[in-house]
Every structure is written in structure tokens, then in C-alpha cells.
Amino acid sequence: MKIGDVAKRAGVNVQTIRFYERKGLMEAPPRTASGYRQYTGEAVRRIRFIKHAQELGFSLREIHELLSLRVDPHTTCADIQQYALEKVEDIERRIASLTRMKRALSTLAERCGTDRTLGDCPILDALEEQDPKVAG
Amino acid sequence: MKIGDVAKRAGVNVQTIRFYERKGLMEAPPRTASGYRQYTGEAVRRIRFIKHAQELGFSLREIHELLSLRVDPHTTCADIQQYALEKVEDIERRIASLTRMKRALSTLAERCGTDRTLGDCPILDALEEQDPKVAG
DNA sequence: GGAAACCCTGTACCATGGTGCAGGCCGTAT
DNA sequence: ATACGGCCTGCACCATGGTACAGGGTTTCC
Structure with a gap:
């Protein structure tokens, strides 16, 4: 999936996705030979996770922590x-x-x-x- | 009164006063021959007005409007x-x-x-x- | 095969409310 | 008279959550 498709499905701007990547909220995806980012449906779910957490009052910094917690096997x-x-x-x-x-x-x-x-x-x-x- | 005295009395930073002046929240005061800002007690009251309004939830933009309303004779x-x-x-x-x-x-x-x-x-x-x- | 639509990077910009620093002048106390 | 603190301007920077634009390469559709 290309970044524009992910943006459309998740209801955000293309720049927002790249912004999240820079902020470490989304993993840097693999690229095509010409350098295009290649996403799977996981990226859409990740953006929805972020948006829902924002609705619950979490800042991006806090969402980052939440995502780290989720990955940590000791959590x-x-x-x-x-x-x-x-x-x-x-x-x-x-x-x-x-x-x-x-x-x-x-x-x-x-x-x-x-x-x-x-x-x-x-x-x-x-x-x-x-x-x-x-x-x- | 010099800007440092005003800052001390009002409990704010010197830079904050100059910031408020740039934002139009405080009038540009007269200057001494060497360019120092010369304030009166009015400046201290103005800063307190701003701080109190902030405590009531007004943004600087709104405080600006409030100050304009206060000056307008039709208000x-x-x-x-x-x-x-x-x-x-x-x-x-x-x-x-x-x-x-x-x-x-x-x-x-x-x-x-x-x-x-x-x-x-x-x-x-x-x-x-x-x-x-x-x-x- | 050519134009339109998409993607890339890097950088700057928006609002909000300030803070900090460099480089230079002023004022006062010793 | 000289050192030290205070003042000046202009500019950059902080966090927050993005948005926009320039200048290029790519893909897709007719």
C-alpha cells in the first residue's frame, strides 16, 4: 500500500504519517526500489490507535510511551x-x-x-x- | 520605573514584558534619552490584569480584545x-x-x-x- | 509518449506563550 | 576609571501537532 492509500483509509494527511514516522510513533516501512514507502494494513491500525488515544486525552509523547509499553514483554x-x-x-x-x-x-x-x-x-x-x- | 522594576513588582520576566509590548498587550512606553523604557505603576497594573485574565482562561488574543473593549467608548x-x-x-x-x-x-x-x-x-x-x- | 497525479527530501511555517542568547550600550558604585 | 549589573535589539529556540512548499523523481492513464 502506498502512503496516500494509508492516509485515505486512516483519514489523515500524508504529511502527518511522515511526521509520525519522524516522531517514532510509526515504524519506518520498507521501500520500493524507487524509494516509495510500502505499507500494510498494520499502518492504518497504528494511525487509528494514535487517533483514538488522542481522543482519550493522550499527547503524542504519552502515546509513544503507551506504544513502548505495549511492545515491552515485561508489561x-x-x-x-x-x-x-x-x-x-x-x-x-x-x-x-x-x-x-x-x-x-x-x-x-x-x-x-x-x-x-x-x-x-x-x-x-x-x-x-x-x-x-x-x-x- | 525601569523595566526590571516593573518585572519584579508584577512577578514576570523582563522578556515577557517586551513580548507583551510586541503583541500589543502593553503600550510602548516613553524612552529616556539613552533608549531605556520608562514605566509608571500603570504598567504593573496592566500586567496583573493580563495575568488575572489568563487565570480565568482567556488567551492573550482574547485579552487583547478585552483591553480594546475596555478602551472603546461605545463599550x-x-x-x-x-x-x-x-x-x-x-x-x-x-x-x-x-x-x-x-x-x-x-x-x-x-x-x-x-x-x-x-x-x-x-x-x-x-x-x-x-x-x-x-x-x- | 506525454501529462497528470503521485511520491521523495528538506526546510520553513502556523498558533500559543513565552525563554534565551549574542553583541553592544548605559549607569552606578567603588 | 573600570568593573558589574541592567538595558537595548534582533534573532533563535522550547514544546505541541501538525501543514505547506520547493524542487526533484516515478507511476499511471489515456
Whole structure:
């Protein structure tokens, strides 16, 4: 299979595949006599693995680790589970941070009245403060 | 006040201040005869405004807009409120996306048993699938 | 057999939010 | 008066996840 076919089947750009190869996320495939990369269906599955992992919040660096874990004969399913649970905690921290932001911003917006002037805007005022109690 | 003093008071790097100036987030201040930037306390307040807005989840681009809104005489407090509420919705979408990720990953991790082998790992299997039901 | 469509490499570029460094001038303290 | 720290500009670089383009060779289709 040529790189364009793999790209089409996996729903990514041709450059993206070469980018993944450079980043070590995909093995360098054998080449034809004229230097064209020759892929099998395995390449398509690998790209889908990467894309699914991205959807679950893994960065390319983490996906690289995940792929290394998968190849290492000493890795158990429990190791993968542990890795996933750490990622869950990471996602929880990000959610908590966003939730704080949202609460702070909502609180400020609630204090706005339609008849207020800019000089009396609670949002701008809070942003100006030395140590605003919002976003804590 | 010299740029180093402003940096110290605002708790940022000197280069960061010059970076903000290049990005239009801070006005170019007057210079001494020898070309040194001369700041007032206003600069320190401006940096704090930027930092607080970042904590609330605004990007530098958005902070730029916010600063423009603040200067525009036609802007009302209700306009700022509207802007903040749009940002709240944006944050909500990001939270929803992360929550989906978390749920999918937790579900997969729950299915792992300690006695499973790698060839039978529900997480890796899900990532391999053509159309995994996770991360929906 | 010739044009179009594909592939190759290398390099630069996009956004985001800065950091760091080289080479040179300025200001102040001893 | 000279050393040291601070400031100046311009440029390069960091991570992240790609995208684009130039300048070539190849394959495929009519």
C-alpha cells in the first residue's frame, strides 16, 4: 500500500504519517526500489490507535510511551491500567482547574447589571485588583 | 520605573514584558534619552490584569480584545458581561470534552483485571478498534 | 509518449506563550 | 576609571501537532 492509500483509509494527511514516522510513533516501512514507502494494513491500525488515544486525552509523547509499553514483554495489563488511571487523574485536575475558572467568571458576570458603566464593571475591576478573590 | 522594576513588582520576566509590548498587550512606553523604557505603576497594573485574565482562561488574543473593549467608548458593562458569558460557554465545552475522555478511560480501566495478559488488555484493544465506543 | 497525479527530501511555517542568547550600550558604585 | 549589573535589539529556540512548499523523481492513464 502506498502512503496516500494509508492516509485515505486512516483519514489523515500524508504529511502527518511522515511526521509520525519522524516522531517514532510509526515504524519506518520498507521501500520500493524507487524509494516509495510500502505499507500494510498494520499502518492504518497504528494511525487509528494514535487517533483514538488522542481522543482519550493522550499527547503524542504519552502515546509513544503507551506504544513502548505495549511492545515491552515485561508489561502487564495492570501496567496499562495504572497508566490509564494516572491519565484519569490528570484529566480530573484539568477539569477542576476549568471548573474554578468557570465559577469565578460566572460569579463576576452575575454581578453585572445592564445599567452599569464601564468604569463600574465588576469584571474589569476584578481583573485590575492586586489579588482578586476570583479564580481561587 | 525601569523595566526590571516593573518585572519584579508584577512577578514576570523582563522578556515577557517586551513580548507583551510586541503583541500589543502593553503600550510602548516613553524612552529616556539613552533608549531605556520608562514605566509608571500603570504598567504593573496592566500586567496583573493580563495575568488575572489568563487565570480565568482567556488567551492573550482574547485579552487583547478585552483591553480594546475596555478602551472603546461605545463599550458597556453589558458588552463585557456578554464576552465573559461566551467564555463561560467555551469553558463548559472544554469541561464536557474532558469529562467524556475521563469517563471513557475510567470505563476501560475498570474492565482491566490483574491477571490479564497484554494480549487481552481492554484498553489496548479499544484503542485498536476501528470505531471504539469509548470517547463518544 | 506525454501529462497528470503521485511520491521523495528538506526546510520553513502556523498558533500559543513565552525563554534565551549574542553583541553592544548605559549607569552606578567603588 | 573600570568593573558589574541592567538595558537595548534582533534573532533563535522550547514544546505541541501538525501543514505547506520547493524542487526533484516515478507511476499511471489515456
